[in-house]
Amino acid sequence: MTSAYLTAVRACPRAPPTDSSTPSEITAEPQAGPSTLTPMSSPLPDSTTKPTKVKTRKVKIPKPQPPKTEPKPKPKPVPVGPFDRPAEEEQKNVHEVYEAIAGHFSQTRHKPWPFIQKFLHSLPPNSIGLDSGAGNGKYLPSSRDARLEMIALDRSSGLLEIARNENGGECVRADLGFNGWRRGVFDFAISIAAIHHLSTPERRRHAVKSLIRPLKLSSQPSYSKFMIYVWAYEQGTLSKRKMGTLTNSSPGSTPIPSTSHPGLTTESAPKNTETEAKDPVEEVEEKIQDLLVPWVYSKPPPAPGPKSPSSGEPKDDDLKASQTEEKAEAKVYHRYYHLFVQGELREMVIQSAEEDGFIVLSDGTGQDELDKQLKDIEAGKDQNKKKWLRVRGVGWEADNWWIEGEIGLVG
């Protein structure tokens, strides 16, 4: 249900460095929060900001750092308990917020994320697919570049208007649990930074099933593929460096060793990351995975302008934050997020698949190992089950967990 706005949200986890100047983005607490900013990437600031040693004779009085006008304390993410009424709470803490900030939000989320583009370009041209939680349709141009047809689904009419008008998308307004697609119509599906807006494990799994169900089931290549991104709990704790091999490879090229048997507990999930960064997350304190993450919406000064604030598009977007900050009336919205811990995304996908009657194969990308497993199944007694799912890769990148998978038919 929450749709894609989310998408947008995370749109540029990678890009954030440039976005970080955006006044709207609130930096989350490094430890707890999903910051949209770069994960604590560098401890450098110190060295760069220190006044360099004065070598000349001239008595240069080191300028005292101008007392940075203390930016107003930024709102922080707030832990939130389980919702009694998930659908209503998501309506209030996700959907209504995205409607309210659509225009503003979209301005900060227009860069497609290279990782997703790579995935789209790996698909056979002339495929048709679904972007569930598409937000402002940021990936529509990428899909066209890759010679794909893609339909943008989102819950926010404000964001879909943008998807349609600016990105020329075919749009459907629905939530992530939408089950109205005929089976077998899509060749691929993506859900980028969306499912983390759903507030219960059941609702999240339902979204996964809804993403996979309309995919074509074929008994021979090419198989239908999907990709899911969600915010990671491990932010800043796992430095990009440690995850280097993951971040540098394309989804397709980071198969999980086929020895890692699917369906195990979360710990076994991203083998790669475990070997790369040992004990990345030493948990001492309790993990807070459910948060309300603030978004500061700066309305343009109320003066002239016919645009209603709710339709977004503050027209002063050219003004620097600093300028607007003073005059503009800033409003803070909170969006609900569930932060995924290591292994959780994969576990969620596998459980969803099993609940939907899929045989879950060993992770990997090779055709030979796939054929072998399918043969075994045909020879075995699992013959009543016909659908299979295979995880092709899973990993952490720039504060997110991603998973790529494929599905097909036995025999």
Added chain:
Amino acid sequence: MVRLITHNMLACHVKNCTKDNFPLSFSEVELVIRPAPENLEFIQRFLPKLDWPALVDTARSLGDESLPEQMPDQWTEDQLKALHHVLMELHVEEGNMTCRGCGHVYPISNGIPNMLLAEHEVGR
């Protein structure tokens, strides 16, 4: 811009609505024709996924009679072009899509169909 290709993939998803939930019937339609780049390879690739009778009926309900009753076994280029036009160039900008089974109405506004249901109407 609900195109007919999209319409051909959408069914009613109201809880327990399983009979006659596809295709949805258009009504009070504002139709716009927008030329789209012709990509017959795509059309050909999509053929196996089409629900042909639904497409033909729907196209006719919108006044387009160009498709044959039976899906051709062998496609000529002209036939593919006609199909491209029907699938990719007819846009329903405003109107309703109504389920023939349960009667639920999905409105289309600014070319965007609203498939949202109230929580209690949703099947899982």
